[in-house]
Amino acid sequence: MIAAMMISCHEPSHTQSLRFAEGATAEDKVELAATVVPSQKQLRWQSLELTAFLHFGMNTFTGNEWGDGTDSPELFLPADLDCRQWVRTLKDAGFKMAILTAKHHDGFCLWQTETTEYSVKNSPWKEGKGDVVKELSDACREYGLEFGVYLSPWDRNAECYGDSPAYNALYISQLTELLTNYGRVSEVWFDGANGEGPNGKKQIYDWEKILSTIRALQPDAVTAIMGEDVRWVGNEGGVGRETEWSVTALTPESYERSEKQNGDLKIDGMSKDLGSRELIAGAKEIFWYPSEVDVSIRPGWFYHPEQDSQVRSLENLVNIYYQSVGRNSVLLLNIPPDRRGRIHETDSLRIKELKEYIDETFKVNLLEGPNKVWEASPQESMEFDVKENAVFNTLLIQEDISKGQRVESFILEIQRKGKWETIAEGTTIGYKRLLKFPDTSAEKIRISITGARSTAIISETGLYHAPKL
Numbered sequence: 001m002i003a004a005m006m007i008s009c010h011e012p013s014h015t016q017s018l019r020f021a022e023g024a025t026a027e028d029k030v031e032l033a034a035t036v037v038p039s040q041k042q043l044r045w046q047s048l049e050l051t052a053f054l055h056f057g058m059n060t061f062t063g064n065e066w067g068d069g070t071d072s073p074e075l076f077l078p079a080d081l082d083c084r085q086w087v088r089t090l091k092d093a094g095f096k097m098a099i100l101t102a103k104h105h106d107g108f109c110l111w112q113t114e115t116t117e118y119s120v121k122n123s124p125w126k127e128g129k130g131d132v133v134k135e136l137s138d139a140c141r142e143y144g145l146e147f148g149v150y151l152s153p154w155d156r157n158a159e160c161y162g163d164s165p166a167y168n169a170l171y172i173s174q175l176t177e178l179l180t181n182y183g184r185v186s187e188v189w190f191d192g193a194n195g196e197g198p199n200g201k202k203q204i205y206d207w208e209k210i211l212s213t214i215r216a217l218q219p220d221a222v223t224a225i226m227g228e229d230v231r232w233v234g235n236e237g238g239v240g241r242e243t244e245w246s247v248t249a250l251t252p253e254s255y256e257r258s259e260k261q262n263g264d265l266k267i268d269g270m271s272k273d274l275g276s277r278e279l280i281a282g283a284k285e286i287f288w289y290p291s292e293v294d295v296s297i298r299p300g301w302f303y304h305p306e307q308d309s310q311v312r313s314l315e316n317l318v319n320i321y322y323q324s325v326g327r328n329s330v331l332l333l334n335i336p337p338d339r340r341g342r343i344h345e346t347d348s349l350r351i352k353e354l355k356e357y358i359d360e361t362f363k364v365n366l367l368e369g370p371n372k373v374w375e376a377s378p379q380e381s382m383e384f385d386v387k388e389n390a391v392f393n394t395l396l397i398q399e400d401i402s403k404g405q406r407v408e409s410f411i412l413e414i415q416r417k418g419k420w421e422t423i424a425e426g427t428t429i430g431y432k433r434l435l436k437f438p439d440t441s442a443e444k445i446r447i448s449i450t451g452a453r454s455t456a457i458i459s460e461t462g463l464y465h466a467p468k469l
């Protein structure tokens with residue numbers, strides 16, 4: 001008999017998190033971990049795979065990365081802002097969502113807000129009548145991209161920052177404007193930075209109220225970094241973990257109990273292990289809490305002309321793709337619009353090349369026959385015939401995560417002249433796992449599930465050839 005209790009479950013059929021009953025054994029806990037599944041909105045978000053960050057604002061014009069909130073609104077003057085160009089560029093490159101820094105740490109608001117004077121309203125751009133949030137959300141709707149907002153909790157301009165109730169009220173008003181006046185919003189992004197208020201006091205955020213405002217106004221939006229939907233991968237270098245569990249023992253930071261529970265387990269969002277059997281054995285609670293990899297195409301998050309020659313190479317971006325989408329994460333790639341208010345030619349060319357490379361790689365599945373769903377218990381395997389004369393170097397494998405994340409380890413073997421040999425191995429699979437190895441040919445391949453929590457359900461298996469870079 002497994003001892004468990006379900007909590008924070010938004011739909012009756014989903015077990016997005018579990019609190020273990022007192023006395024649950026390590027075996028009970030692992031078995032239960034296999035039953036934790038994403039909410040509908042987490043599932044949808046995960047399938048987007050490639051999303052874009054747009055850091056744009058006062059810093060674009062001052063050259064800062066973190067403005068201090070004192071720069072004059074007069075400085076905000078894009079010469080030729082065109083959000084349709086941003087969205088077209090992103091769409092052509094295969095991105096499924098765009099998230100705009102509606103407000104960064106400097107507090108400057110890119111929309112017509114009633115909450116502060118520090119906004120586009122007091123800039124010379126469009127004589128104070130412009131609204132970047134409106135232009136971008138309209139363009140996203142026109143081209144069929146999802147739209148998300150970054151609203152920095154830290155605000156270096158707001159006088160009331162640090163006066164917790166007053167600033168919480170201001171912040172919730174800003175969220176309310178953004179989530180009410182611009183149509184559908186699919187992701188709300190909070191960064192982790194939390195500075196000191198002007199009077200030296202630390203702002204205590206009312207996360208419960210902030211998150212319930214989002215749930216009330218945009219129930220389908222996921223929240224990232226804070227909230228229970230999407231977890232920061234733990235670095236800004238574009239690297240997901242080799243072993244990336246979406247079922248974690250990490251308690252989301254917005255829950256008051258997180259400090260105690262994560263402290264007891266000695267983990268935080270940057271820990272290497274967030275979901276192993278050993279960790280879960282000591283946990284009180286587990287969550288479906290998948291990882292998002294945020295990284296910039298340039299050294300800075302904002303556009304700086306002197307970094308025009310430092311846009312990441314195609315090879316670098318392909319590595320990031322393999323280490324994020326290919327490691328059970330969503331990639332959130334930052335492509336910062338320039339001072340004209342355009343995506344720079346170099347960046348736009350590079351993301352187009354990335355799309356062409358990904359398309360070329362995954363054009364033809366070199367396995368014979370139709371793709372089929374298969375199930376395997378630990379130590380069971382599945383064989384596939386390889387197309388004649390095929391040369392391959394990439395394995396794509398996916399679990400049906402709507403049923404949970406279960407695979408702990410697997411190996412890939414090839415058969416040549418009747419003899420089997422192992423050529424690659426992996427740990428977690430989750431939504432998607434890509435394994436890269438040297439160019440190979442074979443008559444057959446065999447995938448063996450060497451470790452799993454309950455039966456593994458594999459929804460996609462593919463063998464591909466990634467062109468040389």
Ligand code: FUL
Pocket residue numbers: 065191192193294301
């Ligand atoms: C961080 C911020 O401090 C950076 O400026 C950037 O916005 C990054 C995505 O999040 O917390």
